[in-house]
Amino acid sequence: MDNVIRRRTLGARLARWAVYAVLVGMALFYLLPLVVMLLTSVKPLEEIRAGSLLALPQAPTLAPWVKAWSEACTGMRCEGVGGYFWNSFRIVIPAVAISTFLGALNGYALTKWRFRGADLIFALMLFGCFIPFQVVLLPMARTLGWLGLSNSTAGLVLVHVVFGIAFTTLFFRNFYVAIPNELVSAAKLDGAGFFRIFWRILLPVSAPIFVVSVIWQFTQIWNDFLFGVAFSAFETQPVTVALNNMVNTSTGVKEYNVDMAAAMIAALPTLVVYVLAGKYFVRGLTAGSVKG
Template identity: 55%
Template structure:
């Protein structure tokens, strides 16, 4: 029997097993394993350090599991760590971040969806110029706009206030959200829009009854992007939020950079994990929707 005949009659499971051992597949697995270790090892160190007493941390073995695990550092990070003159933990910053993130995400996604819809289907006069201006704004470094925004918000008495920081995040998020929704709507069949127009649908009716229900994939992508960017923001919150509305990231920086007394690494690690829990949970529960949104054309173009 020839070799080709033996391969042809080999069981399908054997052929599949041989196919999984190709150099290309092994290289992919090696890359994925390396990438996973690159991101998971720091997370592991943070987790084990956050539940160790300081006596164990001073021994210097950062990879060792805790022999006497404790949740006291987490309690201290949440409601007892010093974030400046006050020692009330990071919980105040958490609620400040919630008050900043929720309206900023809702407004930026809502206005971005309307802009993308208008620029994709209605195309008003000067639409291309407006889109070019919005795209230019997406690539201007934020540091360049800090001083003009400070002066503008101070002139309308919004500087160092909760509405002021929401407006700033809305300004910085609008270009990217417009680009995201415009590219998504541009990938939809024009026949749907034309049929709705023939049936007598106007601007808002078509948007709310036709386009918005079809926008779930891109909305999920936009929510993940905006929540991550706004929740993790440090510079804008420090400059525009004011002392009464400092977000969680700013208070985390104050905890870690406290120079009085002993540096409590377990409390610092616990505070860092608490600060990152919202983006981590969002990716964990919405990851498959994010991939589905990308696959359906949410970031195409």
């Protein structure tokens, strides 16, 4: 009997280690492009030509990072991606804040202040999540021109807010459905109004879904290229457009280390967000999945 138990225990351990080995192998394979980018970005150009992609740098240098930030060519000018990096923050921060706040209000109104046509409005907003972005480029361009926001940071913020509201409303609506309606009813009996209930009851318990919305919106807006290249002028372009211009601009010798450094710079904010808040993203997605 003891031998049977030992064999079963050993078999369970081997199975567990096999699963871990497979998962680690898949993670390493998935991270391989990132490793190649990082190694290439700290190698001199001569070493890149002479060595392999996975070879460790013999003479590590941060010169490619400095050049990518401040000196590399983007389009017709050579000034690096630094300025465009801050352009992206000027777009992302207000767009994320506004779309998240409006999504929270919409989700609150659609679940706790029921009115005629609420389901239809939610269905139409949900339908907006599935409209291809390419379809609305021309109507949106005409709208921005009519508003006087063409080729401006404010115009890009407006575009991302409009397209983000559908997703944030979906997040908050599904989260607020799980909150008991009795809390809102009791507050109404005490004389609390629309915004007081929102600030005093709904917002204090909304931290998990706010994290989900912020991470989702931040990632989508920061990585956007289509709207950035379509609705911005040269001085208002986000970092993704500047990165594309740098990689596809030929000024003689192709500097792969500078290109990789610029790509790493462009990816750093989203990597930091996921590393610091990734676990809260999963918790927030499941926070409203069970009612009660």
